[in-house]
Amino acid sequence: MVLPPLSLYIHIPWCVQKCPYCDFNSHGQQGELPQQEYVDALLKDLDADLHYVQNRPLHSIFIGGGTPSLFDAAQIARLLAGIRQRIDFAADIEITMEANPGTLEHDDFAAYRQAGITRLSIGVQSFSSDKLNLLGRIHNRNEAEVAAQHAKEAGYQSFNLDLMHGLPDQDLAQAMADIDTAAALMPPHLSWYQLTIEPNTLFHSRPPQLPDDEALWEIYREGQRRLTALGYQQYEISAYAKPGYQCRHNLNYWQFGDYLGLGCGAHGKITLAAERRIIRTVKIKHPRGYLAAIDFTDNSFDVETDDVPLEYLMNRLRLMSPIPMVEFEQRTGLSRDCIQDGMEKGRQRGLVIISEDHWELTDKGHFFVNDLLSQFC
Structure with a gap:
């Protein structure tokens, strides 16, 4: 990671x-x-x-x-x-x-x-x-x-x-x-x-x-x-x-980068690489409560390891560019092998092209992203 x-x-x-x-x-x-x-x-x-x-x-x-x-x-x-x-x-x-x-x-x-x-x-x-x-x-x-x-x-x-x-x-x-x-x-x-x-x-x-x-x-x-x-x-x-x-x-955002979220109801996503954790944060939603806050003690939760591949793909598949397999590993801390079966099913349905080091949506795949994501739920 x-x-x-x-x-x-x-x-x-x-x-x-x-x-x-x-x-x-x-x-x-x-x-x-x-x-x-x-x-x-x-x-x-x-x-x-x-x-x-x-x-x-x-x-x-x-x-x-x-x-x-x-x-x-x-x-x-x-x-x-x-x-x-x-x-x-x-x-x-x-x-x-x-x-x-x-x-x-x-x-x-x-x-x-x-x-x-x-x-x-x-x-x-x-x-x-x-x-x-x-x-x-x-x-x-x-x-x-x-x-x-x-x-x-x-x-x-x-x-x-x-x-x-x-x-x-x-x-x-x-x-x-x-x-x-x-x-x-x-x-x-x-x-x-x-x-x-x-x-x-x-x-x-x-x-x-x-x-x-x-x-x-x-x-x-x-x-x-x-x-x-x-x-x-x-x-x-x-x-x-x-x-x-x-x-x-x-x-x-779409490449699963990190971001702090400030302000009413703002969300954030943070990588803690040394701990091999990804967390999400959320802030007080209503302006009255936000302005009245005495401190901004963090309201955060871990993204469960089993959910990380889907969260990564839900973001990354919005982009038209191929997905480097090494990017998946670096941004999630997981092996590319954990999504290869799902990608192979997508390939068999004409949704994905798999090369030695990339996954890439086909033209058809861009229109059926949710079908592909269902392989990882």
């Missing part, structure tokens, strides 16, 4: 309003946000987790939510400065912040850049006014386009646009129009993922009319072709990037 790269996820849980499809730990803003108090709590939370760093520099930071762009640039700068005082930053660290077009004064993009953010992820979801209204978004098409333009002008190393497909009553032409509009804004990275109806959401209790399976399949395959023709490489199930602009933070 080898210590993998270390990332940091920071959760800021407030939004202007809760979207009807969202099952994330987010809360509608009520009054003034406790920005200073929350940053203080985040740094206190980090102090309790410093023993998990194990002399590693931070590979990446991702500030998600909620809507982190509700916090002003001065508080983001204070947060990042406090982290840097506690943990070394890799020379090429990637620091991403999520932002929604409807919550940003676009002149502040440069201020977030000055605060230390190197990459933005902008939650557009669609450029159709009708679809944005159905999704409960508070921005319009023009605000989304202006946000992307200002992100380009502010000097970020990269920025991402989030797009959804399979929206209520969406047809193929509408889905492709969203891709074309996004690509015209020249983002180095596009996240393009299907809307799913999750429990404990408004859409779950009042389901909208979504495209049928045949229409969804047509949208997905045509979207793949369109994005490839536009110069984007699919490197993950729902992520496309121009060469050299893959999201390093998300790659570390």
